[in-house]
Amino acid sequence: MVSKIMEVKNLQVGINHDNRDVAIVNGISFHLNKGETLGIVGESGCGKSMTSLSLMGLLPPGVRWQDGDIQVDKLQFKNFKNKDWRKVRGKKISMIFQEPMSSLNPVYTVGDQIMEMVLNHENVSKKLARVRALEMLHLVGIPRPNQVLDEYPHQLSGGMRQRIMIAIALSCNPEILIADEPTTALDVTIQAQILELMKKIQNQLHMSIVLITHDLGVVAEMCDRVVVMYAGEIVEVAQIVNLFDSPKHPYTQGLLKSLPDINVQKEYLSSIPGVVPAPGNMPIGCRFAPRCPMAHERCKEAPPLLTTSDGSEVQCWLYDDGAEKEEIR
Numbered sequence: 001m002v003s004k005i006m007e008v009k010n011l012q013v014g015i016n017h018d019n020r021d022v023a024i025v026n027g028i029s030f031h032l033n034k035g036e037t038l039g040i041v042g043e044s045g046c047g048k049s050m051t052s053l054s055l056m057g058l059l060p061p062g063v064r065w066q067d068g069d070i071q072v073d074k075l076q077f078k079n080f081k082n083k084d085w086r087k088v089r090g091k092k093i094s095m096i097f098q099e100p101m102s103s104l105n106p107v108y109t110v111g112d113q114i115m116e117m118v119l120n121h122e123n124v125s126k127k128l129a130r131v132r133a134l135e136m137l138h139l140v141g142i143p144r145p146n147q148v149l150d151e152y153p154h155q156l157s158g159g160m161r162q163r164i165m166i167a168i169a170l171s172c173n174p175e176i177l178i179a180d181e182p183t184t185a186l187d188v189t190i191q192a193q194i195l196e197l198m199k200k201i202q203n204q205l206h207m208s209i210v211l212i213t214h215d216l217g218v219v220a221e222m223c224d225r226v227v228v229m230y231a232g233e234i235v236e237v238a239q240i241v242n243l244f245d246s247p248k249h250p251y252t253q254g255l256l257k258s259l260p261d262i263n264v265q266k267e268y269l270s271s272i273p274g275v276v277p278a279p280g281n282m283p284i285g286c287r288f289a290p291r292c293p294m295a296h297e298r299c300k301e302a303p304p305l306l307t308t309s310d311g312s313e314v315q316c317w318l319y320d321d322g323a324e325k326e327e328i329r
C-alpha cells in the first residue's frame with residue numbers, strides 16, 4: 001500500500017522586485033510517497049533549488065515563503081519559526097546540497113562535522129557521537145575510516161567529500177533525503193558510485209528521496225516518479241515509465257529530445273530553442289507558449305491548469321477538454 005510521507009500544497013516562494021512580489025516558485029503542489037525516489041527535473045532557473053530549499057526552511061536572504069504549506073506526517077511547516085526548522089532539519093528531512101565543496105567547513109575535521117549533526121539532534125555523549133560518525137563513514141564506503149575521521153575536507157577527493165556530505169545528511173537517520181544535483185560536480189564513474197550508494201542506503205534505511213537533477217539519464221536510473229518544472233511551475237508529474245514512453249507536455253517532449261546518447265558524456269538540457277523567462281516577466285498564458293512548437297492562440301491568452309491524462313498529470317491546453325472543444329468550434 002502506497003502512503004504519502006510529504007505533501008506540498010500550493011507552495012509559492014518569491015522575491016520583492018521593484019516594490020512588488022514576484023513569484024519564483026508559483027503555487028506548486030506535489031507529494032512524496034514513503035520509500036520512493038521522486039525526481040524533480042527542468043532547465044536551469046526553473047525553481048528546482050528554491051523548491052528544495054523551501055522543504056528545509058533554508059531560503060536565501062531576500063527570498064520569501066509567500067504562500068502554501070508543507071506537511072510531513074502531522075507537522076505543518078507553514079508557520080515554522082527558525083527553532084522549529086532546526087528540530088526538523090537533519091532529523092526528519094535532510095539535504096545534500098548542490099555545492100558540496102562549499103557546504104563542508106574547511107576548518108573542522110570530518111569527524112567533528114558528522115558529530116556536530118548528531119550532537120545537535122540527539123541526546124548522546126561525545127563518545128557515542130564519535131562512534132556514530134565512524135559507523136557513518138563505514139556506511140558510505142570511505143576507506144580507512146578511522147584515519148579519515150580526523151582529516152580535513154581538503155585532504156579528500158571530490159568523490160570522498162560527496163560521500164562525507166551524504167554521511168552527514170544521513171547521520172540522524174532522516175525519513176526524507178533531499179538531494180540537489182548530488183553528483184553534477186563529479187566525474188562519470190564517481191557519479192555512478194555515489195548514485196549506487198544512495199540507492200543502497202535508501203534500501204537499508206527505508207528512506208524517501210527527492211532527487212533534483214538536470215540529467216534525465218540519472219532520472220531513468222534512480223526515480224520512481226518525476227515532477228517536471230518549468231519557469232517556477234509544475235508542467236507534468238508522471239511515473240518513470242510514462243515519462244519516457246509517453247511524455248505528455250511539449251516541454252517534457254523537448255527535454256527528452258535533448259537527452260544525449262546514454263554512452264556519451266552527459267550534457268545540460270539545452271536543445272529547446274529559446275530561454276526560460278525571467279521571474280517578473282512571465283507570459284500571461286502558458287509560460288512555455290513562446291517556446292512551444294504546438295502553441296495555439298489559447299495558450300497565449302490564459303494559463304492552463306494541471307489535468308490528468310493517461311495516469312500522468314499535465315498542465316497544457318492540449319490535454320484540456322475545454323481547449324479541444326474551442327479548437328473544434
Ligand SMILES: Nc1ncnc2c1ncn2[C@@H]1O[C@H](COP(=O)(O)OP(=O)(O)OP(=O)(O)O)[C@@H](O)[C@H]1O
Pocket residue numbers: 015024042043044045046047048049050051060061062063098214278279
Ligand atoms: N537569492 C536569489 N534572489 C533572487 N532570485 C533568485 C535567487 N536565487 C535564485 N533566484 C531566481 O530564482 C529562479 C529559480 O532559481 P533556482 O536556483 O531554484 O533554479 P534551479 O532550477 O535550481 O536552477 P539550476 O538548475 O541552475 O540549479 C531563477 O530565476 C533565479 O534567478
Ligand SMILES: [Mg+2]
Pocket residue numbers: 048049050098180
Ligand atoms: Mg539549482
